[in-house]
Amino acid sequence: xxxxxxxxxxxxxxxxxxxxxxxxxxxxxxxxxxxxxxxxxxxxxxxxxxxxxxxxxxxxxxxxxxxxxxxxxxxxxxxxxxxxxxxxxxxxxxxxxxxxxxxxxxxxxxxxxxxxxxxxxxxxxxxxxxxxxxxxxxxxxxxxxxxxxxxxxxxxxxxxxxxxxxxxxxxxxxxxxxxxx
Numbered sequence: 001x002x003x004x005x006x007x008x009x010x011x012x013x014x015x016x017x018x019x020x021x022x023x024x025x026x027x028x029x030x031x032x033x034x035x036x037x038x039x040x041x042x043x044x045x046x047x048x049x050x051x052x053x054x055x056x057x058x059x060x061x062x063x064x065x066x067x068x069x070x071x072x073x074x075x076x077x078x079x080x081x082x083x084x085x086x087x088x089x090x091x092x093x094x095x096x097x098x099x100x101x102x103x104x105x106x107x108x109x110x111x112x113x114x115x116x117x118x119x120x121x122x123x124x125x126x127x128x129x130x131x132x133x134x135x136x137x138x139x140x141x142x143x144x145x146x147x148x149x150x151x152x153x154x155x156x157x158x159x160x161x162x163x164x165x166x167x168x169x170x171x172x173x174x175x176x177x178x179x180x181x
Contacts, residue, residue, distance in 0.1 A: 093133040
C-alpha cells in the first residue's frame with residue numbers, strides 16, 4: 001500500500017502525489033472500500049480516486065534515483081516499436097502510454113522520431129497524431145526521470161542526449177542513435 005505523500009505513476013495520467021487514503025462507500029452495494037486520493041502533478045486542482053485494491057493494475061511507484069539513471073543508460077538499447085499495420089499505430093501508442101513503463105515510452109518516442117525523420121525526408125510533415133503521442137510520451141518520461149533524479153523536467157532532453165553521447169564515446173553505446181538529438 002502506498003503512503004500519503006508518496007509519488008506514483010498512474011496510467012494515462014502521469015505522476016501523482018498520494019494526497020490521502022479514504023474509506024468511502026463503493027459503487028457496488030454500498031460496501032466500504034479504501035481509496036487513494038491522487039493529486040496529479042500536472043494539475044494540482046484535480047482529484048482522482050483509485051481503489052487501493054485495484055492499484056497494481058493502474059498505479060506504480062515512481063522510479064527511484066538509481067532506477068532512473070539505469071533507465072537513462074538503457075535508452076540506446078531500447079528498440080523502436082514495429083508497427084506493421086498503419087491502422088494499429090494509434091492503438092500501439094495508447095498501449096505504450098497506458099503501460100506506465102518508461103521503456104515503452106522510450107520505444108514509442110524512438111518510433112515517432114524515426115517516422116518523423118522519414119516523413120521529412122519525403123517532404124511530408126509529421127502527423128498530428130504522432131505529434132500528440134510524442135508529446136505525451138515525452139511528458140511522462142521526462143517528468144518521472146526529473147522527479148527521480150532531482151532535476152528540472154526542461155533539462156531532461158539534453159541530459160539524456162549527453163548521457164548517450166558519453167556512452168558512445170566510452171564505447172558503451174551499441175544501438176540506434178538517441179532520439180532526443
